Amino acid sequence: MKRAILTAIALVAVPFVALADDDDNKAEAGMGLAGILSKSNREALPELTLSAGQPVAKGALTLKSGKYYTLEIKADGSQELALEGAGFFRAVWVNEIVIEGIEIRPLGVDSIEFDEAGEAEISFIAIKPGSYHLKVPGSTGDTQQVSITIE
Structure with missing residues (x-):
């Protein structure tokens, strides 16, 4: 027994x-108990800039699936500009978008538009490997977009 x-x-x-x-x-x-949300798994990406006739990014971005990123987007107000990238936003889990201290926790994002000067910070976890773009809608130039690869 x-x-x-x-x-x-x-x-x-x-x-x-x-x-x-x-x-x-x-x-x-x-990684601590928070796993992929731990500070040790976070990385800040180079800033994206929205300005009339200026390049959006200095170069392509390469991300790793499962890593937590923050991306700052700044607009100088020289023109009403947006960044669209439904494919990219569906390949990541967006934790929050912060605009002027206001935290937004969206279920989905298609684009972000700036009517005047300002900045937004997006924090997300890269999920689905592949090649994506964030681009100024209606533009055709390579400098008006940023190529993003998730490995």
Whole structure:
């Protein structure tokens, strides 16, 4: 009878030992209990600029799936400009968009438009590998878009 009870206790304890091992592995990988939302998994991307006749970005962006990013977009007000990229926004999980201290937690995004000078910061986790673009709607020039690759 004692042997059956000890066996039952051992079987119940096995999943908890496995969970403890998982926590140790996360710590070794540099992530805390928050996992992919941990500070150690965050990276700030180069700023995007919206200005009449000026390039949107200095170059293409390469992201890693599962990494948390922040992207700052600044508009100088020289023209009403937007960035669209439904494909990109469907390939990431948007945590929040911050505009003038106001935090927005959207279920989906298609574009962001600036009618005047201002800035917005988007924080997101890259999910779906592939090639995407954020571009000024109606533009055809390569400088009016930023290419984004998620690996």
